Amino acid sequence: MxxxxxxxxxxxxxxxxxxxxxxxxxxxxxxxxxxxxxxxxxxxxxxxxxxxxxxxxxxxxxxxxxxxxxxxxxxxxxxxxxxxxxxxxxxxxxxxxxxxxxxxxxxxxxxxxxxxxxxxxxGTHKGFEATNVPGAFCWAEVFTREPGKSDTFFPAVFGYGVKTIEDEQMDFKLFDLGADPVLGRMRMTDDFPEEVPAYIQVYFTVPDCDAAVATAQKLGGRLVFGPMSSPFGRFAAIVDPQGAAFAVIDVTTTEGEMPKIS
CATH class of the missing domain: 3.10.180.10 (2,3-Dihydroxybiphenyl 1,2-Dioxygenase, domain 1)
Structure with a gap:
């Protein structure tokens, strides 16, 4: 590899x-x-x-x-x-x-x-052996209350290009390497409790978002957001029983037009 x-x-x-x-x-x-x-x-x-x-x-x-x-x-x-x-x-x-x-x-x-x-x-461990398939990582987003700092820091350290998703409802950037976006950046709004620190939301692919949410809730997980359909897939944010936040997304179920990116 x-x-x-x-x-x-x-x-x-x-x-x-x-x-x-x-x-x-x-x-x-x-x-x-x-x-x-x-x-x-x-x-x-x-x-x-x-x-x-x-x-x-x-x-x-x-x-x-x-x-x-x-x-x-x-x-x-x-x-x-x-x-x-x-x-x-x-x-x-x-x-x-x-x-x-x-x-x-x-x-x-x-x-x-x-x-x-x-x-x-x-070294010998090259990282993910699979991505974008059920059970595997597919995306991540930086959630921060200080977006300007992240927008300066990550490109300076890792050489990212920065693009903006044009949406009046949210402040969202894309960090890319060439043509490929590799990381999102979302400004945390007042909807987030003060005690929730800035974090990176990791998305794992699932074949059925609603079924994954139902299973997580049955096992003591807490639904934070969604399920919601989007042009990128149907997704939901969950906190597991031990307090770790993550997201699930069914990339085969899409809805709506892709947003404008500038």
């Missing part, structure tokens, strides 16, 4: 205090199966959709117990150099670049508005 261009979403994982509970929930909602826990790397456990690695779940490290959250990793050819660019552009490096066996190198960071994300320099 060729190296992913810098800034491409390349991997996603989340920490869960109840790892077995998370496996049961996502196994039913997204159809995931799970590999053996890697005791050498903190019981890191990969999730698979149709046999392809699509994400991972892991118990919290000591001192990090509490609120679960999905973390999106962006590709980098040099994690240390990216960490330096993060600092130079007003971001914060939460965890210094570290080597993870021969799998690759990672760091964790925040943009100036508090959006947490990861950086992954691939």
């Amino acid at each position: 060729a190296a992913q261009p810098e800034g491409t979403p390349i991997w996603a994982d989340a920490m869960f205090s109840d790892l077995e509970g998370a496996k049961s929930f996502y196994g039913e909602v997204l159809g995931w199966t799970f590999g053996e826990a890697s005791s050498e790397h903190g019981n890191y456990t990969e999730a698979y959709a149709d046999g392809k690695a699509v994400a991972a779940v892991v118990p919290p490290m000591p001192g990090q117990e509490g609120h679960s959250q999905w973390c999106l990793y962006l590709a980098s050819p040099d994690a240390a150099a990216t960490a330096e660019k993060i600092r130079q552009n007003g971001g914060t490096v939460l965890m210094e670049p570290m080597q993870v066996g021969d799998f690759g190198s990672m760091c964790l960071a925040q943009d100036p508005g508090g959006v947490t994300f990861g950086v992954w320099q691939a």
